[in-house]
Amino acid sequence: xxxxxxxxxxxxxxxRYGNHIVHRDVxxxxxxxxxxxxxxxxxxxxxxxxxxxxGLEQPSHGTVKIxxxxxxxxxxxxxxxxxxxxxxxxxQQGALFSALTxxxxxxxxxxxxHTLSEDIIRDLVLIKLNMVAIxxxxxxxxxxxxxxxxxxxxALARALALDPEVLxxxxxxxxxxxxxxxxxxxxxxxxxxxxxxxxxxxxxxxxTLVALSDRIAVLADQQVIVTGTLDEIDRFQHPFITSxxxxxxxxxEQKNHSEQTWKxxxxxx
Numbered sequence: 001x002x003x004x005x006x007x008x009x010x011x012x013x014x015x016r017y018g019n020h021i022v023h024r025d026v027x028x029x030x031x032x033x034x035x036x037x038x039x040x041x042x043x044x045x046x047x048x049x050x051x052x053x054x055g056l057e058q059p060s061h062g063t064v065k066i067x068x069x070x071x072x073x074x075x076x077x078x079x080x081x082x083x084x085x086x087x088x089x090x091x092q093q094g095a096l097f098s099a100l101t102x103x104x105x106x107x108x109x110x111x112x113x114h115t116l117s118e119d120i121i122r123d124l125v126l127i128k129l130n131m132v133a134i135x136x137x138x139x140x141x142x143x144x145x146x147x148x149x150x151x152x153x154x155a156l157a158r159a160l161a162l163d164p165e166v167l168x169x170x171x172x173x174x175x176x177x178x179x180x181x182x183x184x185x186x187x188x189x190x191x192x193x194x195x196x197x198x199x200x201x202x203x204x205x206x207x208t209l210v211a212l213s214d215r216i217a218v219l220a221d222q223q224v225i226v227t228g229t230l231d232e233i234d235r236f237q238h239p240f241i242t243s244x245x246x247x248x249x250x251x252x253e254q255k256n257h258s259e260q261t262w263k264x265x266x267x268x269x
Contacts, residue, residue, distance in 0.1 A: 005032035007166065007198060008053055013062035015048055022048055024222040026062070030166075035192070035199040035212050036227075040219030041240055046202045049219065050168060053200060054089060066166070088159035092171040094151040096143040102129070102154050103139040109161040128157040131194075132187060149180040153187070160191065167192075169201040173208045185211045 008030035015023040022045040030036050030053075038046045051057040052064050067086060096105050106125045110116055116124075129139060132153040143151060152172070159167060172188065173181040185208055192199060203209055209216070210230065217227040218241060226236045234245050 006030070007032050007067055008200070009063075009065040010049075010052070011063050011065075013049075013052065013059045013064065015045060015052070015057075016060040021222055023059070026219075026224050028217055028224050028227065030198065030200055032165075032198050033196065034214040035201060037201045037203060037209055037213040037216045038219060039202075039204070039209065039216060039244065044219040045222070046219055047170060050170060050200065050202055054087065054168060086162075086165045087168065088162065088164035088166070089168045090152070090156050090159045090170065090172055092174055094143075094155035096151060096155055096158075098143050100143075101139065102134065102141050102143070102146070105143070105154060106158045106161055109158065113162075124161065125157075128161055129154075131160065131191065132157045148175050149184070152176065152184055156187070156191075160195070163195065164197070166198045166200065169199060169203070171203055171205070172201065173203070173205050178207075181205065181207065182211075188212065 006029045008028075010026055010028040013023055013026040015021070026049065028049075038049060040046050048057065052059055053066065055064075055066070096102075097108070100108070103125055106128055107121050110121045110124055126136065126139070129136070134150065134153050134157065138146070138150065143154075146154065169188070173184055176184060188199070189212065191197065199212070201208075201212065213230065215227055215229060216233045217224050218233060218236075218238070219225070220238060220240045225238060226233060226241075228236070233241060
């Protein structure tokens with residue numbers, strides 16, 4: 001990993017809602033080409049931290065820089081559109097617009113550019129649907145007619161519509177059965193390699209965590225208490241980590257001894 005290529009930098013971040021403190025002096029970097037996974041107990045602020053990275057919330061104190069820009073910069077508003085164009089988000093339940101077809105859901109980010117013809121948008125939407133293994137025959141369906149696995153794939157196609165550099169995943173395999181979950185993980189790994197993606201993920205699913213993560217950041221006690229590889233996190237002494245990793249030590253060993261088991265794609269240099 002080339003740590004000179006830091007694309008998200010969080011410094012001294014504090015999040016407070018009234019008297020309730022969610023984050024206190026959080027520091028975290030995300031490096032180009034890696035998959036960084038955020039874990040922590042319920043209420044530890046994982047999704048809130050993700051929202052700070054996306055610019056959907058502003059911290060009470062501290063800075064969040066993405067591609068070198070933060071809300072504190074004088075020219076941030078001018079750069080915000082460019083930043084969003086380089087970021088894609090897969091929300092936990094897919095968050096497809098129920099009144100739009102599959103096609104129109106994926107086309108929405110492209111249409112918001114106001115620079116592409118409908119012919120070009122059509123071609124791009126079909127390419128993205130093909131990338132996530134959604135057949136053309138499903139393009140005119142409404143979200144209500146889709147299975148849970150298809151909703152995830154359509155939502156992923158929408159997240160990738162603008163060819164982002166950074167992909168944010170909030171519980172990407174939540175609600176999927178083990179077979180669909182494994183298939184979705186393999187799809188993310190393939191797309192990561194194909195598109196040179198940097199991925200920031202929140203997950204509590206142990207198989208997804210082991211299969212995808214290059215580094216893990218642990219949120220506890222209102223802070224990021226440690227970041228590192230699976231092995232490094234496992235060796236860190238903290239009650240949450242001891243409890244969380246107790247049930248996946250055998251998975252860590254499998255990853256160390258057989259990358260083929262999890263179809264790990266090497267991180268781009």
